[in-house]
Amino acid sequence: MKREKIIVIDGNSLLNRAFYALPPLTNSEGLHTNAVYGFTNMLIKIINDEQPDYIATAFDRKAPTFRHTEYSDYKAGRKKMPVELEVQFPLVKDILKAFKIGIFELDGFEADDIIGTVSKICEDKGMDVLIYTGDKDALQLVTDNIKVAISRRGITEIDVYDISAFEEKYEVKPISFIDIKGLMGDQSDNIPGVPGIGEKTAIKLIKEFGSIENLIENHEKISGKKVKELVEEYREQALFSKKLATICLDTPIEFELEEIKNKYPDKEALISLFKRLEFKTLINKIPSQDKEDKGTGFEIKEYPKVSLSVLDDLIRSIKDKKKISLVFNLRGSDFYNTEIEGMAISLDGENAVYIPADKKLILGLKEILEDESIKKLCHNAKDGYVSLHKFDVTLKGMEFDAAIAAYLLNPSESTYNTDDLVRIYLKEDIPSEKEISDMIKGGNIKVKSNYLCTKAIYIYNLEDILKEQLEANAMYELYNKVEHPLIEVLASMEILGFAVDEDILNVLSGEFGDEIDRLTKEIYESAGEIFNINSPKQLGAILFDKLNLPVIKKTKTGYSTDAEVLEKLAPQHEIVSKILEYRQIAKLKSTYVDGLLNIIKEDKKIHSNFNQTVTATGRISSTEPNLQNIPVKVLMGKKIRKAFVASSDEYLILSADYSQIELRVLAHISRDENLIDAFHHKLDIHKKTASEVFNVPLDEVTPFMRSSAKAVNFGIVYGISDYGLSVNLNISRKEAKSYIDNYLNKYEGVKNYMDNIIAFAKKNGYVTTELKRKRYIPEINSTNFNIRSLGERLAMNTPIQGTAADIIKIAMVKVYSELQNRNLKSRLILQVHDELIIEVHKDEIEEVKSILKNNMENAMQLNVPLEVDINMGKSWFDAK
Numbered sequence: 001m002k003r004e005k006i007i008v009i010d011g012n013s014l015l016n017r018a019f020y021a022l023p024p025l026t027n028s029e030g031l032h033t034n035a036v037y038g039f040t041n042m043l044i045k046i047i048n049d050e051q052p053d054y055i056a057t058a059f060d061r062k063a064p065t066f067r068h069t070e071y072s073d074y075k076a077g078r079k080k081m082p083v084e085l086e087v088q089f090p091l092v093k094d095i096l097k098a099f100k101i102g103i104f105e106l107d108g109f110e111a112d113d114i115i116g117t118v119s120k121i122c123e124d125k126g127m128d129v130l131i132y133t134g135d136k137d138a139l140q141l142v143t144d145n146i147k148v149a150i151s152r153r154g155i156t157e158i159d160v161y162d163i164s165a166f167e168e169k170y171e172v173k174p175i176s177f178i179d180i181k182g183l184m185g186d187q188s189d190n191i192p193g194v195p196g197i198g199e200k201t202a203i204k205l206i207k208e209f210g211s212i213e214n215l216i217e218n219h220e221k222i223s224g225k226k227v228k229e230l231v232e233e234y235r236e237q238a239l240f241s242k243k244l245a246t247i248c249l250d251t252p253i254e255f256e257l258e259e260i261k262n263k264y265p266d267k268e269a270l271i272s273l274f275k276r277l278e279f280k281t282l283i284n285k286i287p288s289q290d291k292e293d294k295g296t297g298f299e300i301k302e303y304p305k306v307s308l309s310v311l312d313d314l315i316r317s318i319k320d321k322k323k324i325s326l327v328f329n330l331r332g333s334d335f336y337n338t339e340i341e342g343m344a345i346s347l348d349g350e351n352a353v354y355i356p357a358d359k360k361l362i363l364g365l366k367e368i369l370e371d372e373s374i375k376k377l378c379h380n381a382k383d384g385y386v387s388l389h390k391f392d393v394t395l396k397g398m399e400f401d402a403a404i405a406a407y408l409l410n411p412s413e414s415t416y417n418t419d420d421l422v423r424i425y426l427k428e429d430i431p432s433e434k435e436i437s438d439m440i441k442g443g444n445i446k447v448k449s450n451y452l453c454t455k456a457i458y459i460y461n462l463e464d465i466l467k468e469q470l471e472a473n474a475m476y477e478l479y480n481k482v483e484h485p486l487i488e489v490l491a492s493m494e495i496l497g498f499a500v501d502e503d504i505l506n507v508l509s510g511e512f513g514d515e516i517d518r519l520t521k522e523i524y525e526s527a528g529e530i531f532n533i534n535s536p537k538q539l540g541a542i543l544f545d546k547l548n549l550p551v552i553k554k555t556k557t558g559y560s561t562d563a564e565v566l567e568k569l570a571p572q573h574e575i576v577s578k579i580l581e582y583r584q585i586a587k588l589k590s591t592y593v594d595g596l597l598n599i600i601k602e603d604k605k606i607h608s609n610f611n612q613t614v615t616a617t618g619r620i621s622s623t624e625p626n627l628q629n630i631p632v633k634v635l636m637g638k639k640i641r642k643a644f645v646a647s648s649d650e651y652l653i654l655s656a657d658y659s660q661i662e663l664r665v666l667a668h669i670s671r672d673e674n675l676i677d678a679f680h681h682k683l684d685i686h687k688k689t690a691s692e693v694f695n696v697p698l699d700e701v702t703p704f705m706r707s708s709a710k711a712v713n714f715g716i717v718y719g720i721s722d723y724g725l726s727v728n729l730n731i732s733r734k735e736a737k738s739y740i741d742n743y744l745n746k747y748e749g750v751k752n753y754m755d756n757i758i759a760f761a762k763k764n765g766y767v768t769t770e771l772k773r774k775r776y777i778p779e780i781n782s783t784n785f786n787i788r789s790l791g792e793r794l795a796m797n798t799p800i801q802g803t804a805a806d807i808i809k810i811a812m813v814k815v816y817s818e819l820q821n822r823n824l825k826s827r828l829i830l831q832v833h834d835e836l837i838i839e840v841h842k843d844e845i846e847e848v849k850s851i852l853k854n855n856m857e858n859a860m861q862l863n864v865p866l867e868v869d870i871n872m873g874k875s876w877f878d879a880k
Contacts, residue, residue, distance in 0.1 A: 003145075006054035006122045006260070007046060008115050010133035011103075015039050015092055017134040017151050019085045020765055020778035022424070023410035024473070027278040032084045036091045037279060037427075042151075043099070044285050046132060047262070054122070056102040056260040058114040059089070063107040067244055082765070091277065098269035102260035106253055112137055113248035119146050120249045125257075130160075137181070140247060142166050142174035171207050179206045179215075182242030193241045194234040198785065201227060212238050281422075281429035303344075303453035306355045311364045314345075314353065318368050321347045323399070325377040325460035327418075327452045328384050329357075340387045344452035349460035352453035362391050375399035379418050379459050382612070385491030402459055404483050405466040407613035408475050411775055416613055418455045425465045430454060474772045482771065482809050483612065489816045489828065490610040490620070496829050497605030498627070498837075499647040501875075505597050508639055512589035515636075519582040526575035533582060536561045547573060585636060592630055592640050599625060605647070610831075617798055618773050618805035620831055628832045632880075644876035651826075651839050652872050655879035656852040658808065658834040659867040660685060662717050665803045668862040669770070672749025679864035686710040692746035693739055712739050716750060717800055719793030754796050761795035769802035770860070807859045807866070808834060814855040824848065837876065845872070 018038025025034040047055070096103055104114045112135065119129045119141055129146040131138050138148045142161055149160045159165075166174045183202035185193020197205075205227070209215040215222070216235045222228040231238070267286055274282050306314055318324055327344040340362070346352040355361050368374055369388065374397050378384055381401045388395050403416040406425075413420075419430045436451050470476040524530050527546070531538045540559030543549045549569050553560035563580070570576045600606055606625065614621040622628045631637030646653050663685055667675035678688045683698075690701040690709035701709075711728050720728075726736035744751040758780070761767050766776045775798045780791030808831065815836065816828050826848045830837035836856070840848045849870055856868045873879040 003126060003128050004053040005050065005128045005130065006056070006118075007050055007052040008118055008122075008129060008131045009043070009046070009055070009057040010111050010115060010131070010135060010138070011057045011059040011092065011096075012111050013134040014042060014132060014151065015088065016085065018042065019082075019088070020776060023469070023776075024084065025424070026472075027276070029276075031091070031277065032088055033091070033277050033279075035085055035088045036095065036277060037282075037424075039092055040095055040279065040282060042132075043095075043101075044282070044287075047099075047287060050130060052130075052262050054127070054257060054260045055262045056104060056118055056255075057096055058104045058111040058118070059093075060111045061105050061107055065108055065110050065113075067110075080763075091273075095270070095273055098273055099265040100263040102255065104253060104255070106251055109248060109251045113251045114253055116141055116247040116249045117251040117253055118255075136177075137186075137245065137247065139166060139170075140174055140177040140181075140245075170203055172203065176206050176211065178242055178246050179210075179212045181245035182212050182238050183215075185241055186245065189244070191241045191244050192237050194230050194238050196230050197227065205231075212242050278427050280427040282427070284429055301450060301454070303352050303354055303450050305449065306353050306361060308358075308360060308364070311361060315365070315368055317347055318345075318374060319371075322373065323347075323375040323377070324368075325349070325456045325463075326381075326384060327379065327456045327459060328387060329448065329452050330383055330387055338383065338387050340391075342449060342452065344449070344456040346453070346456040346460045349457055352456045354449040354453055356449075359391065362388075362393065366391075366393050369393050370396050372397045377402070377459055377463050379403050379421075379455070382487050382491045382494070382610075385488060386494050389491075389495050398484075398487065400463045400467070401484065401487060402462045402466055404487065404612055405470055405479060408479055408483060408773065409466070409469050409473065411613075411616045411618070411773075418458060421462055421466075422458045425462060425469070426458065428458075430458065473774060475774065478771045478773055478806070482806060482813065485813045485817075486612065486809050489812050490612065492816065492827070493610055493829055493831070494607055496827055496839075497601070497603065497607040498829050498876075499605050499645050499839075500596065500600050501643050501645050502597065502600060502604070504643040504645075505593055505640075508643070509589060509593045509597070512585050512593055512636065515585050516582065516589065519578055519585070523575055523578050523582060526573070526578065533579065534586075539579070543569070543573075543576070547575070549573060549576075584631075584634065588631065588636055588640065592625075592637070596625060596640075596643070606644075608830075615805075616775050617801045618769065618809070619801065619833075620805070620809070622832075627830060638877060638880075641877035641880065642875050645874060646839055651841055652845070652874060653876050653879045654826075654838040654840040654845075654848065654852075654870065654872045655876070656836045656838065656856060657869045657871075658804075658856065659869055661804045661807065661834045661866065662800050663713055664862060664864045664866060665770075665800050665807070666717055666750065666753075667864045669799055669803065670747075670749040670753035671863070672747050672753075674747050675750070676864055686713060689713050689743065693742045695742070708739065712743050716740075716743060716754075717797060719754075719796040721789070757799060758792050758795050761791070767795050767798050769799050769806055771803070771806045773802050773806060775802065803860075804834065808836070808856075810859040811856040812836065814859065815852060818851050818855060819848070822847075822851075837879075840872070 015035050019035035022034040022038045024032070025037060027033055093103060104118065106114055115131055115133070115138065119131060122129050123143065123145045127145070131141065131146065131148045132151075133148065134151045136150060138150075139161055142148055142163055144163065147160055147162045149158050151158055163174060170177065170180070172180070180199065180202045181191065181193070183194050183197050183205060184199050185191045205215055205222070206212075209218060215231060216238070219228055219231050219235075222231060264287060270286050271283055274280070325346045328340055329342040329344070331339045331341050339357070341357045343355045343362075344352055345355065355365070370393060376395070376398050377400045378398065379402045381395070381398050385395050402418070402421055406416045406421050407413070422428050422430050431451070436447055467476065470479050520533065523533055527542045529542075531542055533539060537558055539561045543561065544551050544559050549572055551559060552565040552568055553562075563583075566576050566580050570580065596606060606627070608622045608627045609624045611621045611623060630640050632641070644653070663675070664679060666672075667679055674692070675685075678685050684706075686706050686709045687698060687701050689712060690696075690705040691698045693709055693712060694701070694705050696705070708729055711725060715725050715728070722733045722737035722740055725739060726733045729736065757767060761777050761780045765778065765781070766774050768774050775794070777791050777794050777798075779787045780795055782788045782791060812828065812831060819826055819828065824844050824847070825841040826838055826844045828836060829839050836852065838848060838852065852870060853868055857866045859866065871879045
């Protein structure tokens with residue numbers, strides 16, 4: 001007989017996850033709805049995927065629990081719930097009631113205790129239990145019949161733990177998770193644990209001794225002296241922490257199974273709620289008892305296709321409306337070779353037409369597409385600029401790009417597909433690109449053009465709501481003055497490309513090949529045998545079994561031979577440094593020499609794809625190929641830049657590079673007087689820092705001191721830890737900590753900035769740049785130390801790196817516009833980190849230098865000067 005199944009949901013945890021995973025959303029009443037929307041989507045998915053017989057949700061109450069009674073500091077210091085989240089709890093409970101799902105709350109107990117009790121009762125009744133939560137504390141409840149589903153990231157990535165999965169990760173029984181928590185503590189709940197014992201040590205100890213009680217009883221058998229002393233000193237605290245971490249399985253909660261039976265929801269109540277909350281897309285997802293009544297679903301309507309005979313009528317209508325949305329149907333992943341298969345146009349947000357990829361039709365629309373007075377709304381407009389260029393059409397009048405706006409509102413997403421934006425912002429449901437692709441594969445070829453028309457209608461309607469959201473988040477100016485005009489700049493750079501000298505690349509390929517052959521022979525000689533250097537398994541056998549080098553790290557498949565391991569082993573045997581050099585040159589050859597040779601186009605240029613919506617900090621990224629990633633710290637890597645040349649003898653390559661832009665931004669944001677003074681007096685900032693950190697006069701700073709100070713300066717910008725700095729400088733953690741402490745003592749403004757920005761991020765869940773670019777940082781409130789530390793580093797670095805990104809984007813827009821307005825032959829062809837590359841005409845050198853210096857150094861007004869270094873040459877290498 002099949003066992004019945006119950007789903008038990010941790011309401012507080014999943015609502016919290018949904019709140020931080022989705023961008024802020026409000027309905028027309030001003031109600032905050034992002035957490036409710038995410039939670040409800042999750043709930044419907046859980047019900048549909050699991051088809052449970054019973055379902056219940058548990059919530060915390062505000063009243064103190066028995067843990068607070070026993071330990072007054074329990075959960076002390078936890079940040080107050082944002083009001084925007086708090087107001088959504090009643091809404092979620094209304095939705096649960098309409099779904100007829102049992103809601104359990106109990107004064108004196110947490111949701112975890114209710115979940116544990118309900119799970120145990122139902123397991124005893126012969127049921128299978130699946131707990132949905134974002135809190136790892138529930139892992140202690142895993143048994144043969146109880147599984148725990150943990151939302152790992154956002155609201156879509158779920159890890160399900162049964163006994164096998166738990167034991168694979170933690171190497172102990174699930175019940176022992178309480179002992180692990182007792183030893184390592186939990187900063188989120190303010191459970192003290194044993195200071196100095198983290199998760200790895202805790203797992204190792206419990207794996208060996210089985211429980212905290214047995215560990216204490218046999219503490220003399222603990223191998224490490226320090227750990228032994230800690231366990232002895234904090235034995236009572238460990239036992240008490242275990243007690244606090246233990247989920248109660250016998251709360252005085254009473255319920256009848258009928259109360260939590262999975263029933264069909266109250267459809268009218270849900271429709272009313274969804275309409276009020278403006279969740280139109282969810283109405284069609286409401287489970288219905290009537291098999292014929294499954295909501296209206298999504299219907300792909302038929303839209304007219306434009307032919308030459310009606311083109312003039314369409315043009316007249318567009319001129320009359322003065323605003324259209326455009327969707328391009330493109331073929332090909334190589335952006336330079338992408339072809340237009342067709343376009344969809346909506347004139348009013350209600351109707352649309354499809355224009356097949358007929359050259360006469362597209363050229364017939366040239367006057368419309370190039371008419372600045374006719375406003376165009378797009379999604380990924382850059383693709384339109386690039387693909388229309390082949391028809392000698394220059395897209396003008398671009399008014400709004402939905403993808404760029406959505407990226408600004410939530411920069412951590414991996415994609416910004418139209419269907420996702422429609423669900424999130426218009427609360428309607430349309431098929432995904434994959435679903436449409438499947439329909440086309442199934443023979444329904446009409447679907448594509450009609451689907452594109454549907455997208456054009458939605459893109460038309462997305463403009464107002466996305467603009468409202470940008471205004472509400474104080475980012476409309478950032479969109480309008482930086483990101484939007486940048487679309488055309490990046491499109492121009494893709495179209496222009498960067499000329500490449502194939503002969504130089506071929507020579508380099510030969511040189512690198514000779515170096516690889518030389519290193520291969522030397523590695524074989526050092527090893528005493530021939531083996532596959534590229535095989536981690538064979539390399540591990542040579543290094544650790546044959547040469548007896550110390551094992552630094554192991555993986556599931558054997559010895560680790562990653563770069564970090566090899567760098568630690570390098571001083572111990574000559575073979576290791578040769579392997580590191582071999583890997584470096586092999587990558588240079590395969591990726592950056594032979595790889596580049598394979599993608600040079602007919603015009604003898606490389607056309608990279610520049611992305612605006614990839615990095616959470618606002619940096620532009622480059623792909624196919626990634627021109628920003630060519631290694632330049634070693635000479636052989638720098639040589640690759642020799643192949644990037646001017647397209648003719650009339651031009652040179654000009655490089656304009658911001659000097660220490662992130663440190664200047666740090667000085668501005670932190671208002672640190674020492675840093676500001678150093679930049680105003682044009683001091684060597686690394687030498688100045690060395691003088692401060694090592695407490696010596698400027699003229700006594702050694703090259704080693706300056707180099708160390710440089711690592712500290714840039715380490716501070718990126719939130720580096722004493723461990724990270726110790727690895728970078730090959731010094732002890734204690735010494736690295738003293739460097740950082742000395743720095744922060746001398747630069748109090750920087751220390752205050754770091755403390756304040758972390759506190760701000762913990763309270764608000766995000767940080768911003770000087771231009772209000774926002775980045776959400778859910779990691780900063782994680783109970784996991786490593787994840788939380790990452791969140792703190794992101795909080796410190798994002799305003800600096802993001803502001804630097806904003807500055808160079810402003811500079812790009814201004815430089816591009818001035819080159820265009822002056823009708824110059826010189827053109828912007830590449831941006832790499834803090835550097836702009838111009839292909840400058842020899843007759844315009846001084847004029848272009850002036851344009852660059854003026855626009856780059858005045859891109860944003862900081863309380864320290866921005867400085868730009870300008871160099872020129874026949875190649876990118878010469879210009880650097």
